[in-house]
Amino acid sequence: MQNVGTIRKRLLTGALSAAAAIVLVAGAMAPAMAQVSGYGDKQAGPANEKSRILDKVGISQHLDQQLPLNTTFTDDAGKQVELGGYFGKKPAILALVYYQCPMLCSEELNGLVSALLMVDEVPGRDFNIVVVSIDPSEGTDLAAAKKRSYVKRYGKPQTADGWHFLTGTQPNIDALTKAVGFGYTKIPGPDGKLTQFAHASAIQLVTPEGKLAQYYMGVEYSPKDLRLGLVESSHGKIGSPVDNILTYCYHYDPGTNKHSLIVARVVQLGGLVTMVSLGGFMFLMFRRDYRLEHEVTEKQDSGNDSGSKVNG
Template sequence: MKLRPLLLAASLAFSALLGPVGGVAHAERDNTPKELKHVGVDEHLDGQIPLDATFRDETGSMVQLNKYFKGERPALFILAYHSCPVLCGMVQNAAATAMKEIPWTVGKEYDLVVISIDPRDTPETASQKKASILAAYGRPGAESGAHYLVGDKTQIDRVASAIGFQYEYDERQGQYGHPAVVMLVKPNGQMARYLYGLEYDPRDLRIGLLEAANGHSISTIEQVILYCYHYDPQDGKYTLMATRVMQLSGFATVLALGSFLGIMWTRERRRKRAEVDARKADSLHHRTPVTEN
């Protein structure tokens, strides 16, 4: 393993950890190595992935992206490449670690779609990477929802441009400079959220997927989670909204008090009704004539 590609990836990782500024993440231009001058992310929130873009999956079959975005469930979306010496593996393993900690399962509530940015990658290398990540994920049944795709540069660039993912190939080293980011995509293929860095908070991933799900199969508790958390573009993560928590707590208090009073009122009505019925029964008993033999 060559040292320079490692340094390039490390430099890029540091740039990625700086996170988005003003809702848009850019690689630092002034003091950035020339290999990274055009590397970064321009967030295209609600931007549409080209669903007619064509790739080969890990089995070698030709597929279009519309196969995975039919309006049914959201997706965790990653652009990477399989011969990357450091960064891509770190990003995908970090994603797998976070995925293990959330209740939703790949293949059931959401999909994992990974597209290689290297046209030299093959279905075989895609299959190997898929097996590696699924082994790290370790949850049965995920195979049906994990899709590793390879394709030519034209199709790769169509997708990268549509989502604002900027990468650059270093011909001298034979490696790619690219940002450390995973993306959350709505069931219709629109971009919902970008999460940055080499570690992903499971809470951020869960809330991002709930947000991306756009109302599909979300429980009441999950709706409450969405209500209480807000995405902070400065920090690149979800934060708890104190005012909303207070509102929700106030509502819960009123609801609990109302339920308590309702129960007490019902019990009191039943007690009084029982007393009235007892008095009626006693009155009828005393009025009934006694027949002597």
């Protein structure tokens, strides 16, 4: 049986460990919160209100929808290509982004690369990756730079032929985003120079025939699900709708001195849930140890009383 000193030591150790865990969580949350609001100079909008700017933003899952394969884009080498040139034999992963996006698009592509590193299928051999900019002002240089960056991040330069970063005109971008169900809106800056886009984050799997087979929302993707989706879409199988939990991108607007970045609030909420869970764990541990200490004390007191009676 543990004595009171041992139990108190356990209590102290548990408290210190839990406190250290909370400090680590708070430290991990700090960068995300700093992106949302620096004290005294930026403000976050009401947590429970959706900005009006996001009314046109969203993703409608158009499963089994045929992509406009006859639309023309410019590839990362500066050549005019038809979207249909990337289909016919292999499935594709489609990502709609813009290359100068200050935050979410990079997170989306980073998440895709992280998942692909854990699957056996190889870009170029088993499927194509088609990334299309929704910003008609972006050109070949940006597309080529992004391709180099992500092929390098993937770490397999021999797969470069499977990565395609495209730019296009507004009519062709509109045709593609309409088919995908990708709703976004342009946000001009107050000086007329800062141009951003409010949009949601998702990747789509497309069959070899160019039909939308599956949507994956957010910026992190399960390697297991992605692999299964690639196998199924390669055989023309259309998946099922997924929970439409969107991650939005809308960066800092110097005109209003505010952020409307819902992804950051999601990060904050996740941190809050973690801290609440830790607090609950601490409470239960303290309660259990208190009971144990109380029982030990009662037994010791009872033993002392019995000894006194015997001695008497």
